[in-house]
Amino acid sequence: PKKLIPWQLDIDLTNVCNQDCYYCNSADFRAAEPKHQSLSDYLIMLDRVADWRSHDPNTVGSTSNVIFSGGGEPTMFKGFEKVVERSITHGFLTAMNSNGANLHRLLDIPSHLIKQMAYIGLDIDSGNPKTYEKIRRSKTKTSPFDKIKATAAALTARGAPLDVKGLLLNENSSTAELEALFVYAVDVGAREVHLRPGVIDDIAFPITDRMTSDVARLSIKYKMPAHISIGRNEPRTYKKCHQLFLFPSFCADGYIYLCCEYKGNSQFKLCKWTEEF
Numbered sequence: 001p002k003k004l005i006p007w008q009l010d011i012d013l014t015n016v017c018n019q020d021c022y023y024c025n026s027a028d029f030r031a032a033e034p035k036h037q038s039l040s041d042y043l044i045m046l047d048r049v050a051d052w053r054s055h056d057p058n059t060v061g062s063t064s065n066v067i068f069s070g071g072g073e074p075t076m077f078k079g080f081e082k083v084v085e086r087s088i089t090h091g092f093l094t095a096m097n098s099n100g101a102n103l104h105r106l107l108d109i110p111s112h113l114i115k116q117m118a119y120i121g122l123d124i125d126s127g128n129p130k131t132y133e134k135i136r137r138s139k140t141k142t143s144p145f146d147k148i149k150a151t152a153a154a155l156t157a158r159g160a161p162l163d164v165k166g167l168l169l170n171e172n173s174s175t176a177e178l179e180a181l182f183v184y185a186v187d188v189g190a191r192e193v194h195l196r197p198g199v200i201d202d203i204a205f206p207i208t209d210r211m212t213s214d215v216a217r218l219s220i221k222y223k224m225p226a227h228i229s230i231g232r233n234e235p236r237t238y239k240k241c242h243q244l245f246l247f248p249s250f251c252a253d254g255y256i257y258l259c260c261e262y263k264g265n266s267q268f269k270l271c272k273w274t275e276e277f
Contacts, residue, residue, distance in 0.1 A: 005052050005061040010249040010260050012071035013042065013080050018101045018144070019073065020137040021125075023167060023198045026070055029264035033253040036072075039079040041274050043086050045250065048277075050090040065118070066092040071252045071263065075102035081109055088113045097121040097165070099136065100148035107154060115159040121194065122152055123165045126172045127184030135171055149188060156189035164190045167198035168205050168228075175214050182218045182226070193219070196229040204232035244268075 014036035015029065024030075048055060049063050066087045068074045075098050077083075084106065087094040095118040103122075106114060126132040129145045138144055156162050164185040166172060172181070185193050195215065197205040207230050219226040244258040248270070256270040256277060257263045271277055 002058055002060045004245055005059050005063055006248050007061065007063065007246045008065035009049065009063055010067050010069055010247060012249065012252040013068060013074045013077035013083060015071040015252040016076045017072040018076060018139050019099055020139060021135060022137065023169065023200055026263055030072055032264060036077055036252045037254055037274060039082065042083045045273055046086050046090060064093055067095045069097040073099050073101050081105040085109050085113060088116050093118045095119045097123060099123050100151055101144060104151045107158065111158045117161055120155065120160055120162045121165045122162055124184065125166045126177060127180035128177060131171050131177060135169060152188035162190050163192045163194055165194045168195055168207065169198045173211055178214050179218055182222045182224055185224050186222050193224055193226040197232050199232055
């Protein structure tokens with residue numbers, strides 16, 4: 001039988017982060033493996049993925065999507081914009097999830113390439129600076145809130161497909177807080193607002209009818225498309241996960257893991273991606 005090439009890759013550029021969000025599900029992994037690979041390692045890996053079929057003809061399928069996310073904060077990796085640019089020029093539908101720390105470096109990429117990205121997901125959680133810090137707990141002396149907002153606006157002015165993202169929690173799910181997030185999205189020129197429940201100790205934050213009606217009303221008021229993903233609130237009745245081989249995580253410790261929720265777990269650990277994969 002032929003081997004299946006994964007449809008999508010999740011690439012972690014670093015396990016270093018400039019924030020300490022209290023809901024983070026990769027904090028333990030980051031603490032145990034506070035590292036990253038070299039810039040050349042990431043560029044070579046993308047070259048190999050782009051040439052996977054010719055490298056190994058006994059395969060079926062191809063990788064079409066590449067997402068740069070956590071571990072840590074991807075923009076903390078020096079040269080991340082070069083890796084993102086390489087992914088785009090290889091023709092991968094490229095996306096990035098980021099808290100925006102050094103997102104301004106994407107402005108060094110030509111505008112026509114930025115416009116080809118699938119999305120830049122800006123994890124902001126709150127449009128209120130005080131609530132933002134209460135949730136995200138920045139490690140810097142001053143909050144990066146204003147700098148990130150200015151960077152987001154500069155990127156959308158260049159045509160970047162930027163979406164504002166938030167995990168719904170006790171601190172940011174009131175009507176006033178939800179409206180502040182929509183105002184933020186309008187201010188930076190975002191395409192959409194994406195919300196989902198925060199998950200702490202495997203328990204998803206409950207999404208109420210009031211929250212869904214607030215989001216629907218605010219979406220109309222501010223002419224801003226919005227989505228709430230409630231999948232985490234639904235029971236998981238399946239026995240097997242068939243996504244494992246379609247969406248592996250190439251992690252900052254140099255290994256491939258079969259599930260983004262179990263990075264660092266030896267049961268989901270494959271080979272080193274810096275070697276033969």
